[in-house]
Amino acid sequence: MSETVSNTGPAATSSPAAASDNTAQQPQPASREPHRSMGQRLAGLIKRPEIGSIGGAILVFVLFYALAEPFRNLASFSTVLYQSAALGIPAVAVALLMIGGEFDLSAGVAVTASSLAASMFAAQITGNVWVGVGFALVLSLSIGALNGILLIKTGLHSFLVTLSTFLMLQGLNLAITKLVTGNVATGDISDLAGFDSAQSVFASYFNIFGMSISIMVFYWLAFVAVATWILLRTRVGNWIFAVGGQGDSARAVGVPLNKVKIGLFMGVGFAAWFVGMHLLFDYVTVQSGEGVGNELLYIAQAVVGGCLLTGGYGSAIGAAIGGFIFGMTTQGIIYAGWDPQWFMFFVGVMLLLATVFNAWIRRQVTRG
Amino acid sequence: MNIGHLRRGLATATATALIGVLSFAAPALAQSNDKQPVFALISHAAPGDTFWDIERKGAEAAADKLGARLIYAHNPAASQQATLVDNVINQKVDGIALTLSHPDAMKSAVAKANRAGIPVIGLNSGLNEWKKTGVFAYIGQDPVVAGRAYGERLNTVGAKHVLCVNHEQGNVSLARRCEGIEKGFEGKTTILYVNGQDMTSVRSRILAKLQQDPSIDYIATLGSPFAMTSLRAVRMSGRQVEVTTFDLDERVVKAIQSGKIRWAVDQQPYLQGYLAIQSLWLKATNGNVIGGGQAVLTGPAFVTKDNVAQVAEFAARGTR
Structure with a gap:
């Protein structure tokens, strides 16, 4: 993940992606389309980073569809989607960051920090939850910016920088909550002004085809769409691939490396804020110890979805599919009624299976 | 060096003596009275x-x-x-x-x-x-004793299948509470592990379990925050499932008052x-x-709708 990555490996893998993205920057990208044959287009599609994870998702889906009878109900499916979305929104931002060559271990507790901040600020200072929501947004973006600035100023690996902020935030979440509220969880804010409108924005439910679908699922899709657009259709997208693949060369050709990296960390901050607001308005109170461990799930989803741990390669759609695989697995194990003592083991096995299958498909595709 | 040390020692001794004199009213500790x-x-x-x-x-x-x-x-x-x-x-x-x-x-x-x-x-x-x-x-x-009493109470209300929601797999005393329920309860006990650090997983997994097994008619959570999340899961499942819990907090007390939660076991x-x-x-x-x-x-003491008023004000203060 460091900028000293040589020309081999990830950088080489990333260059086709970056190159094909450059073509998107041509003045008339549409005019190129008719010249590509159906086969070429299919080949282009099949070489996308997320192709392997689609295979993994189908594998997991078929497995649980066959083994777990309740998995076949639409109501169950909406639960799977909800679980995927709650973990998937930060995973999309983390995927962009990883393509840009960095890790963020603080993302899990940053979600909790955001909801705690909004709740306590609203309850103690203003009495209106929307002011708390705004305060939390500023805080989350600042935490992201701080991660980025620390990374650049210290020159340390992002693993170390964000490990430190992860530990600091974990401590601050516990200590400040205790200091402000006298308890280790925030109080009930459902009687404050603006709660109902905030709840309808961040935590409402829709009935579609008899399923109660969380608004988070739609936001998740929106996050994926925007992230994909940024990556594939904008200059910033090219920069992200470039700083992740070959940082020094990117800087040499005029890519604002520092700004891109700080921006990516702030993107994670934004996603953390978004999920934090959902947690607050759906679950009303927040325990200060929550969120620990989720940072690894976000990274895992991005990697299952085709992001390289070394940066420069990956996709937002892949991260979403990675989230979907994880959601199907954790819920599917319960639908299948497997022994609960073995739950984490099964999750591990399924992720390994999906990832090995991903890698196999990707190898088949790139060979052909 | 030695003189400095001695002087500091003297100062400390004087200070301790003073404090000792001043605090003569306080009962002295066996080991150190200064x-x-x-x-x-x-x-x-x-x-x-x-x-x-x-x-x-x-x-x-x-x-x-x-x-x-x-x-x-x-x-x-x-x-x-x-x-x-x-x-x-x-x-x-x-x-x-x-x-x-x-x-x-x-x-x-x-x-x-x-x-x-x-x-x-x-x-x-x-x-x-x-x-x-x-x-x-x-x-x-004892968590086993509390769990057993919990199980016996489930018998008296005619429960058939209880879901014991454990929010920390590997925690010895939490596991024993579920064990105790299993010992005291004549119906079926199913254990579900959820990630207590992530409420979305708590709700999704409880909801999944309710969708998977239609015979569950009671939920027992091992901590009060998870009782509130269980209520949401039950409502989303559209099923008739009663929620009960170990331990109290302000929101659980309110939910007992309004009849949403049947009881909480309080070990004070x-x-x-x-x-x-x-x-x-x-x-x-x-x-x-x-x-x-x-x-x-x-403990174990059961807090129900009948006696919840006695603890409500203390729970609001965060001490019950």
Whole structure:
């Protein structure tokens, strides 16, 4: 993940992606389309980073569809989607960051920090939850910016920088909550002004085809769409691939490396804020110890979805599919009624299976 | 160098003498009558646990009343909890209140404290094992006993299939609560593990279990925040499932008042923390042994719609 990555490996893998993205920057990208044959287009599609994870998702889906009878109900499916979305929104931002060559271990507790901040600020200072929501947004973006600035100023690996902020935030979440509220969880804010409108924005439910679908699922899709657009259709997208693949060369050709990296960390901050607001308005109170461990799930989803741990390669759609695989697995194990003592083991096995299958498909595709 | 040392020593001696004179009214501690007594509470709590926050408040209230200082430290891993005991022994505290959820792992740490002349009292979990660990007394509620009472109560309300929601897989005392339910309950008990650090997973997994098994008619959560999330899961499933829980907090009390939650088992964590520190003080100053060799029980007490009014105001204050 460091900028000293040589020309081999990830950088080489990333260059086709970056190159094909450059073509998107041509003045008339549409005019190129008719010249590509159906086969070429299919080949282009099949070489996308997320192709392997689609295979993994189908594998997991078929497995649980066959083994777990309740998995076949639409109501169950909406639960799977909800679980995927709650973990998937930060995973999309983390995927962009990883393509840009960095890790963020603080993302899990940053979600909790955001909801705690909004709740306590609203309850103690203003009495209106929307002011708390705004305060939390500023805080989350600042935490992201701080991660980025620390990374650049210290020159340390992002693993170390964000490990430190992860530990600091974990401590601050516990200590400040205790200091402000006298308890280790925030109080009930459902009687404050603006709660109902905030709840309808961040935590409402829709009935579609008899399923109660969380608004988070739609936001998740929106996050994926925007992230994909940024990556594939904008200059910033090219920069992200470039700083992740070959940082020094990117800087040499005029890519604002520092700004891109700080921006990516702030993107994670934004996603953390978004999920934090959902947690607050759906679950009303927040325990200060929550969120620990989720940072690894976000990274895992991005990697299952085709992001390289070394940066420069990956996709937002892949991260979403990675989230979907994880959601199907954790819920599917319960639908299948497997022994609960073995739950984490099964999750591990399924992720390994999906990832090995991903890698196999990707190898088949790139060979052909 | 020596003179400086001597002078500092003299100054300290004078200061201590002064404090000693000034605080003549306060009963003297057996070990040291010239400084503020310091007690330690070492628990197996996970960070941010709401139940342990109340336990700590009780201990702090007792320490305040006694003019003592309280050191609180916690770690859910047995070896690290034992290390915390070593730390406070080295700090030469006047007494240690220690949870015994990993009784065997605490034996050597307790022996070390006893050798150093520091009294250790067991609290919370460890009803069956406290005597062999070397602590002089025990205050608490055994999770198996509480679970069994819980199971027996499920029998009386005609429950058929209870889902025991454990929010921390691998936690000994939580596992024993589910075990106790299994022993006392004549119907079927199913255990579900959820990630207590992530509420979305708690709700999704409970909802999934309700969708998977239509015979579940009661939910037993092992901590109060998870009871509230269970209520949401039940509502989303559209099923008729009663929610019950171990431990209390303000929202659970309100939910009991409005009839949404059938009952909560209260083991009075505030009382456990308070009595533990008070008993250490009595042991140190007057050689008293609380319980006189027997365990002192603080639960299980059931809080239902009928008696919830008695605890409501204290729960709102964050001490029940």
